[in-house]
Every structure is written in C-alpha cells, then in structure tokens.
Amino acid sequence: MFTNHTSISGRWSLLQKFVFQFFFVYTIIYFLPLVTSMVWPKLIAWAGLYFYNEEVAEHVSGSGDTLFDMYHFIIALILALGIAIFWIILDRKRRSYNTLLYWQATFLRYYLCYYLLVYGLVKVIKLQFSHPMLSMLLLPLGNKSPMGLAWTFMGASDTYTIFSGVCEVLAGCFLLYRKTRTLGGIMAFGVMLNVFLMNMSYDIPVKIFSFNLMVLGLFFVLLDSKRLINVFILNKPSESLPNQHPFKKKWANISIQVLKGILIILVFTSMISDNLERQKNYGDASPKPAMYGIYEMNDFVMNNDTLAPSVLDSVRWRYLVLEKGNGAKIFHMNSKSYLDLEHYTTEVDTNAHEITLLKYKDSIPRAILNYEKLDSTHYAFEGFYRNKQDIKDSIKLKTTRTDESDFLLMNRGFHWVNEYPYNR
Incomplete structure (x- = not known):
C-alpha cells in the first residue's frame, strides 16, 4: 500500500490515509515505553473492573500472554481504531503524511531491529534453548507440554538453533540501514512468521508480541510493495530508491551517521558480552556441578x-x-x-x-x-x-x-x- 521508500508520491487516497492513521496511533500507544509504563496499568485496571468486574494487574511470570497483555493488545486496537476515525474526519483534506511516515518508519526500524538482535543473539549464543535438562530426558514424551516438547526439540540441536538465531540477527542488521531496509523487512517478516506459528502451534506464551513483531516486518515489506510486485511478479522495471536524509545540512547527516555507528558498536558489544557471561554462568557453557x-x-x-x-x-x-x-x-x-x-x-x-x-x-x-x-x-x-x-x-x-x-x-x-x- 505504501510505496516509494517512505513516501507516497502525489495525493494519498482516503484508504491510505486511514490505514496510516490507524497504524501510526497503534504503534505509539502500544510500543512507546513511556506510554506503556505510565498509562496502561491504570487504564487496564479500570477496564477490567468496569467491564468484567475482575482485577487485572501486571505481574512478572515469564509469559507474554497474560490477561494484562491481552487487555493491552485489545484496548490498543480499539483506541487506535477510534482515534483514527476521529483523525480522518478532522484532517480529511490533508494530501499526505509523508513526514510522519518517514519518522514512524525510522522508529519502527530500530525498534524491530533491537528485538531481532535480542532474540537472535540468545539463540546464536544458545541461551534461550539450552541442551535438554536431565529431568526432561527422563519424562515420557506424551506427558510433555507442547511448549516443553518445542524447547526440547530446539535445544537438542545446536545447528538449527544457531541458524534460526543468525537469520534473526541478519534481519536486524539489514534494518539498520535504509538501503537494505526492504531486505531486512522481508527477512524479519519471514523469521517472525515462523516464530509466531511456532508459538501458536506449541502454545508458547509470546503469541501477542511475536504477532506484533511479524506485523512490523510486514509493514516494511508493504512500504516497497509496488517495486517488489514489479520485480518478482510482473517482470517490470522498478525505479531506484531516493537517497533520503533526515537533515538538510551535510555536517548534521554525517554527525548522525557517526553517532549511529558508535551506538551500534556499543549495543552489539554489550549484548554479546552479556550473553556470553550468562552462557558461562548458567547456559550450555556453564560447568557441571559436583555429582551431576x-x-x-x-x-x-x-x-x-x-x-x-x-x-x-x-x-x-x-x-x-x-x-x-x-x-x-x-x-x-x-x-x-x-x-x-x-x-x-x-x-x-x-x-x-x-x-x-x-x-x-x-x-x-x-x-x-x-x-x-x-x-x-x-x-x-x-x-x-x-x-x-x-x-x-x-x-x-x-x-x-x-x-x-x-x-x-x-x-x-x-x-x-x-x-x-x-x-x-
């Protein structure tokens, strides 16, 4: 639906504007940490008591599909839809939202990249799926939970686990730069579709969040949908992407690229160092205790x-x-x-x-x-x-x-x- 890098040439259609408004509002109220931490706990607590007379509170359990998370997801969709309808009525004469789309795509690119690196590196360094525990090897296969079976399946193979992590890390790396963003979006959508289906198929409680990350990957595919359809389906030539920069001043663009490079190195170094330390302490590389x-x-x-x-x-x-x-x-x-x-x-x-x-x-x-x-x-x-x-x-x-x-x-x-x- 959205084409030409992070802009749509000419006047946007009413449908294009409404879809953008809905998705823009949804990403703000669902993904921004400040909104999530300050607004949602009180709003969800009120909604639970008002509509269903039940207490809904956020708690740490290792699950991303708690009742609180389900309320968060559903209310975010309802609010985004309501605000988008109100927005399209008030601002129906605007030609386009290219500037907002550019900054939204920039934010979501780094957001998706971060989580792809987080989930990818814990597979490459093999923390998320460690070798099956001794007790898991003793339990009858039929008495394992679907999630327990999936964890055993993944942990039993270093090769497959590391490969799946490498795919996520590569997708995240491609998203770091505008020129490779489309490839990163395609890879991100593919790997997160696989993760989402695995979560749905084996009742792994990260269904809501993995679905959202999959949608973000699809968002970047749709930004270049026209060019992709021309190349892969219609066998037509496709124009090159415009080389957009956030600032008019050359020194400002150079400065932001240098700062970006430094931050990438620091984040990568920190993630890898932390994961290696965790693997050494309690992962596959940890020493076996006495009498193991x-x-x-x-x-x-x-x-x-x-x-x-x-x-x-x-x-x-x-x-x-x-x-x-x-x-x-x-x-x-x-x-x-x-x-x-x-x-x-x-x-x-x-x-x-x-x-x-x-x-x-x-x-x-x-x-x-x-x-x-x-x-x-x-x-x-x-x-x-x-x-x-x-x-x-x-x-x-x-x-x-x-x-x-x-x-x-x-x-x-x-x-x-x-x-x-x-x-x-």
Whole structure:
C-alpha cells in the first residue's frame, strides 16, 4: 500500500490515509515505553473492573500472554481504531503524511531491529534453548507440554538453533540501514512468521508480541510493495530508491551517521558480552556441578524397610537427578509429568561427601545425604529425607549413575551417510 521508500508520491487516497492513521496511533500507544509504563496499568485496571468486574494487574511470570497483555493488545486496537476515525474526519483534506511516515518508519526500524538482535543473539549464543535438562530426558514424551516438547526439540540441536538465531540477527542488521531496509523487512517478516506459528502451534506464551513483531516486518515489506510486485511478479522495471536524509545540512547527516555507528558498536558489544557471561554462568557453557547426573534407584531402604519397585508407589524414589545450576529433582515411582517431581536446590560438600537438598523458598534442609562412590557407575547414599508430610525418614540408597550421553537423542549425532532411516 505504501510505496516509494517512505513516501507516497502525489495525493494519498482516503484508504491510505486511514490505514496510516490507524497504524501510526497503534504503534505509539502500544510500543512507546513511556506510554506503556505510565498509562496502561491504570487504564487496564479500570477496564477490567468496569467491564468484567475482575482485577487485572501486571505481574512478572515469564509469559507474554497474560490477561494484562491481552487487555493491552485489545484496548490498543480499539483506541487506535477510534482515534483514527476521529483523525480522518478532522484532517480529511490533508494530501499526505509523508513526514510522519518517514519518522514512524525510522522508529519502527530500530525498534524491530533491537528485538531481532535480542532474540537472535540468545539463540546464536544458545541461551534461550539450552541442551535438554536431565529431568526432561527422563519424562515420557506424551506427558510433555507442547511448549516443553518445542524447547526440547530446539535445544537438542545446536545447528538449527544457531541458524534460526543468525537469520534473526541478519534481519536486524539489514534494518539498520535504509538501503537494505526492504531486505531486512522481508527477512524479519519471514523469521517472525515462523516464530509466531511456532508459538501458536506449541502454545508458547509470546503469541501477542511475536504477532506484533511479524506485523512490523510486514509493514516494511508493504512500504516497497509496488517495486517488489514489479520485480518478482510482473517482470517490470522498478525505479531506484531516493537517497533520503533526515537533515538538510551535510555536517548534521554525517554527525548522525557517526553517532549511529558508535551506538551500534556499543549495543552489539554489550549484548554479546552479556550473553556470553550468562552462557558461562548458567547456559550450555556453564560447568557441571559436583555429582551431576541421574541416579537410578537399585535399592531403596526407608526407616530400615526395603521398598520394592512398583509403578504405583508414591513413596519410593525412582531417580535422584542433580542438574546444572545446582538444581535437583526427585522422581517417585509414580511420577509421570514435570508437575509430579519434587524440586530442590543443592549444596554439595565434596570433602565431606555430603549433599544437602533445600527448598527454593527457604533454607531448611529437606534432605542430607552422604554419598560413596562404589565403582565407575554405582553410588551409595545414606541420610535423612523429609517427606511431603514433613516427616523425617531415614533412607539408604544404592544407585546407578547415568547422564545425557546415555540417551539416544543426545548421542546419536549427525551422519552424512545413512543406509536406512534411523527413526526411533
């Protein structure tokens, strides 16, 4: 709909003006941080109480599809539509909005670029999709959530995860400059369409925001839609883009380009440095803690009573899993899903050969276990454990240790030659 770089030659049609006005208002009220932080919490709280008699408050949960976010999205659309109708009535005689369109495109170009770099670099440096946790490898496939399956699928392959991140980073880099903006928009729309569909297909709660980023990519494609249709569909020649500059003075344009280059270097350096540090601390590059591994129960003695293995038993342990990041999980014999597991943080004293399991919300030991290495794969544990009723039980364990290298998903690797499909 919008052509000729960031301007439309001649008089705009009524539809072009209305679409621009709606999208312009929407991007201001949805994307500007100052508006988001100051206005939306009060407006959404009022709307929730007035229309549905429910309290709607912003909270940090890791989800981008909370009730607050849904209110934010819907109210932004309604407000943008209402203001655009009012605007088109008051300003219907204006020929065009080329200046506003130029500055809107400039703002959205850097906004989209920033988030493409944020999401792209955490894939290239492999923070968003780390290798599957040991506990995830033990859970039955059918009992994983769709999001858990998607995270396992992505994290199991360094190659695919890094490739998807590189595509996002390249799209962001192309958006940094006007001459490559169209290519950046095409790439951004493609990668964000894939992300949005993945979020929709696997119930990943970033649906609203990924949809908005996808629309921003489409916006830049539409800015050059006429030229793209001429080249790719109609096989017609297309005029070159005008080389527009924000200022009339040459020194001002040079100064802004120098400042832009410095800011790009600083932002890139900061992002990469921060992500490398985070990967070193708790990502794939983080060191494995002492006693890292999966400990499967061979013998389980509680209060001097040997418990035979039974899939219906909710008391006997099946696995003690010591993860990266000093996390620990206990699988009982009847544990089937992630919600059935007991989650702890650990303190390991390698000198005393002692492991302490602690709840994340307090410092009261839920279990203290002394361990002994019997041979290369077998370990014995002895100590106490507070069960769900907070009763202190004595336990003695004999276990077999494994880790991710014992799972086909992690040890199969890549093969150029496959005489037969290895679909297991």
